[in-house]
Amino acid sequence: MERILADVASTDLDAMERPNLARATNYLVGGGANFAADRAAINALLAMDPAVGTRFRASRAFVGRAVRTALDRGVDQFLELGSGIPSPGGLHRLVGPAGARVVYVDVDPVAVAHTCELLADQKEVSRTAAVRADLREADRVLDEARETGLLDLDRPVAIVCNAVLQWVADSDADDLAASLERYRAALPPGSLLVLSVPHPDLLDGTEIVEVPPVIESTMAPLRLRSRAELTRILGRWDVLPPGVVDVVDWPLASGTEPAGIYAALAATHR
Ligand SMILES: C[S@@+](CC[C@H](N)C(=O)[O-])C[C@H]1O[C@@H](n2cnc3c(N)ncnc32)[C@H](O)[C@@H]1O
Numbered sequence: 001m002e003r004i005l006a007d008v009a010s011t012d013l014d015a016m017e018r019p020n021l022a023r024a025t026n027y028l029v030g031g032g033a034n035f036a037a038d039r040a041a042i043n044a045l046l047a048m049d050p051a052v053g054t055r056f057r058a059s060r061a062f063v064g065r066a067v068r069t070a071l072d073r074g075v076d077q078f079l080e081l082g083s084g085i086p087s088p089g090g091l092h093r094l095v096g097p098a099g100a101r102v103v104y105v106d107v108d109p110v111a112v113a114h115t116c117e118l119l120a121d122q123k124e125v126s127r128t129a130a131v132r133a134d135l136r137e138a139d140r141v142l143d144e145a146r147e148t149g150l151l152d153l154d155r156p157v158a159i160v161c162n163a164v165l166q167w168v169a170d171s172d173a174d175d176l177a178a179s180l181e182r183y184r185a186a187l188p189p190g191s192l193l194v195l196s197v198p199h200p201d202l203l204d205g206t207e208i209v210e211v212p213p214v215i216e217s218t219m220a221p222l223r224l225r226s227r228a229e230l231t232r233i234l235g236r237w238d239v240l241p242p243g244v245v246d247v248v249d250w251p252l253a254s255g256t257e258p259a260g261i262y263a264a265l266a267a268t269h270r
Helices: 002-008 022-028 035-047 052-072 093-097 109-120 123-127 138-147 173-186 227-234
Strands: 076-083 101-106 128-133 156-164 191-200 261-267
Touching: 002 035, 022 035, 022 052, 022 109, 035 052, 052 093, 052 156, 052 191, 052 261, 076 093, 093 101, 093 123, 101 109, 101 123, 101 138, 109 123, 123 128, 128 138, 128 227, 138 173, 173 191, 173 227, 191 227, 227 261
Parallel strands: 076 101, 076 156, 101 128, 156 191
Antiparallel strands: 191 261
């Protein structure tokens, strides 16, 4: 943890005048690690799509259900990719009571530094770590996760990737597929992938949209993934029933309004 804080010490954590995706998301879910520019960005987004908070919470609720499934299957190690700043109901809080360990991974030093700060005074700190890495560099992510001493990669691990793939800059479905395949091949049987990503139906079939100007300066272009792309991205991962569905319908059809976000729970091996 100290090493990570030193790593990011040179980062201008208090660049308050520019919105930051991780801090803005933190504001969206009611966290306290955000500044006026982040709140303005989210308010602009809410003006465009008033349901964005509801959608995001539906996605995190899916993660909660999928993670409980992982715990029920005996998985007690979690690797969250593109973790941002853990929200009040963050992963370490969900799985901590079960004694599980969590390694958070984000490419953004601001997200990692806030995560370290937030964890420092929480009781789960001895079972939780944060690593700065690009999720596409699977081998590096796995090495760094191993180095934390928290994850034993010879035992099943659950990867959690919630609302992230639409923000990965300069990547197409094939890049993401190659990365996820690397994780799949490296992890032992019994490992899982909890994945959510907004789908284009959210925007009447538009696959790529620009985020509002107020936030586009710091956020990568939003890239929604169609079902066909998502199927390509999941590649050889074995998608468990009920398959790829809207987050509100995982694992059972809820009869409520779709959130516009695909959910999948997949396993490394058939
Ligand atoms: C919308 S936030 C999602 C936060 C979190 N998953 C959650 O559910 O609250 C997206 C996060 O993905 C991170 N991200 C984007 N591209 C990434 C990459 N290539 N590798 C790792 N993290 C990435 C961003 O920095 C940001 O913190």
